[in-house]
Amino acid sequence: MPQQNRSRQNEKVRIAILDAAFSLVREVGYDKLTIEGIAKRAGAGKQTLYRWWSSKALILLEALVEHVKDELVFADTGNIRDDLLAQMLRVEKLLTSKDTGCLFIGLLVEAQFNQDVANAMNVQIYQPTYRAATERLAIAQRHGELQPGLDPVMMVELLYAPIYYRLIVPCTKLTAADIPKFLDMILAGIRL
Amino acid sequence: MPQQNRSRQNEKVRIAILDAAFSLVREVGYDKLTIEGIAKRAGAGKQTLYRWWSSKALILLEALVEHVKDELVFADTGNIRDDLLAQMLRVEKLLTSKDTGCLFIGLLVEAQFNQDVANAMNVQIYQPTYRAATERLAIAQRHGELQPGLDPVMMVELLYAPIYYRLIVPCTKLTAADIPKFLDMILAGIRL
Amino acid sequence: MPQQNRSRQNEKVRIAILDAAFSLVREVGYDKLTIEGIAKRAGAGKQTLYRWWSSKALILLEALVEHVKDELVFADTGNIRDDLLAQMLRVEKLLTSKDTGCLFIGLLVEAQFNQDVANAMNVQIYQPTYRAATERLAIAQRHGELQPGLDPVMMVELLYAPIYYRLIVPCTKLTAADIPKFLDMILAGIRL
């Protein structure tokens, strides 16, 4: 991330670019978004974008992080099901909202082909999320709410998995109503 | 899909194009794959590709389907865990193999932005898969192996979900070794 | 020319093709005329056209010749100026008429780059024209109407030259009214 190197540059330009990218991606979609389009909307030169970011994905990631950095917390109410449900709904909202949904999918897509983007997403999104989630699950295990032998990381993945599945697989639809159903299936198991 | 309209055209050309696409996508990756590149390798004119397919994704989908149409079965050995594990491993292999892995991811990606591709994948991949899987699960419910109140479709999704999650989320890795762990977590539940 | 080889082929097809070419070139212009367009209008297969003609120019030439073969005569009224003027006006009319004008220009153009067309035009258009014209001029020389020492061929060329000049040079316009002026300048000379 380049922020640290740019202490002297005009913060206004950076904000204008992030805003332009954030609004444009909603209007034209991730794949139709171009560096030239962002530059034009931001009233910036293309060179300015290339100076600070190495791809459009990293611009969007920075824009996204500014919008969602407060969502990664994991509350502890004492009841693990409530906390898990709250967090799953929070993620579901993030991934389906008009603002951030297609942006997030675009970034996931880009990360498939671009290792820099994958690493950046990992550092800025997934590591904080996993840390918060595994800590909460470990507490629940110690409290006897969850099975003690299971790997917290795999539990996190299993919990988020249906959300991403519905997001990614064509012709499925991610809805808030199905979240608690999936949660309870995971908690109780599907075997008789 | 155009196959039905092309009874009179040279099947050799179609095969050459699908083969070219299938081999090229392995070598250069989905996003670097171009229509021109496929045409060149196939010894075909670009117009021929555009005549029969409306995007590179649909070419790849057709190529993929030819390679995997036999994988969508769902055996019934009488033991539901065995059958589920076998199918999950089959899918895992498909999604991580050198041949079809990045091809499949590319198609998933494309389907995010291209409704035609999404529909085509649904018809050719997901509907057959879901049908086979839900039938097997319903049998297991009737046999008293699985909880009778659960929606077979959601169970299918839950079972496939961790596979897709590991496939799609950056910096995670889909391995055969984790498949039975996820399966048992889903079967038994994670709650104590 | 292919006519002699096609005794057995359907004359109706040939006529349909020539008619289609002749009418199409008026509507779309020489440079926008395509083999495919002619075939479509004629209700013929492209292969049929390629079988009998080697370029669209030769189709048009054949169509043109059918329309103008009677114009190449050179009457002898006994008065050389009258005969020359009549012929020059006849050519002017041919070159500026809606039917044949742009067709003829197209052929001239094509002949610049295509030796086959140049030869065909020479044989079918220019040789008959030159023969008729030089014969009439030679008679006039013998009758003491024209200077005896001049080359009849060059005289023919000089007479036709202003017509072609006006036809070909951009932003000049070929009009019947200027023909007699040019003729009299050539007859009398421009020197005082």
Added chain:
Amino acid sequence: MPQQNRSRQNEKVRIAILDAAFSLVREVGYDKLTIEGIAKRAGAGKQTLYRWWSSKALILLEALVEHVKDELVFADTGNIRDDLLAQMLRVEKLLTSKDTGCLFIGLLVEAQFNQDVANAMNVQIYQPTYRAATERLAIAQRHGELQPGLDPVMMVELLYAPIYYRLIVPCTKLTAADIPKFLDMILAGIRL
């Protein structure tokens, strides 16, 4: 013409493109000349050509004008025949030279179908030529060398006409040796 708008652009690129066009048209002929070919030889991107010129004809016209802008003068030695002959030979040389001949014919051809090219040729080639020529002829008329009642413009056209005729009509050949013969026929008239 775009020259005036491009003060800031790299003149080297413009020259490279004009040179490439000029040399390529000699090698492959006007009709086989392509924008892509020019771009490739010039080491330029296609977009650069499209940015400054709207057709290959206008590129060639600009290249031509650079080569011939000094040929359009019309000397005044006091003897009208000498001056006319000199100018006609100059034009003959221009139209038959290996460098500029087929290029010029190509432009004439293009001007038949493309009004922009016709206008550009008129402005850059014919208007200067006509102006210089009619002025010299008017002087000759005032000096009593030429008939005073004749239109200078039509005289100019008549003088150039045989040159263009020989250039354009298939299977005729423009030679320097015939130029003075045509000139003298025009000056003296062909009537006895």
Added chain:
DNA sequence: GTTTAAACGAGACGGTACGTCTCGTCTTCCC
């Protein structure tokens, strides 16, 4: 308050691939 170095907007540049078009050849099917 001036200097000066960077970051800036603007956009030309060499490229690549796009999707379309037409060419002239080749193939299939029907009459």
Added chain:
DNA sequence: GGGAAGACGAGACGTACCGTCTCGTTTAAAC
């Protein structure tokens, strides 16, 4: 078995963006 119909390989068209590269012009810190 000849012709319409049209698929085919080829390749140029004109467009859109890519990422790089000058250009002057702010602009803000250092002097």
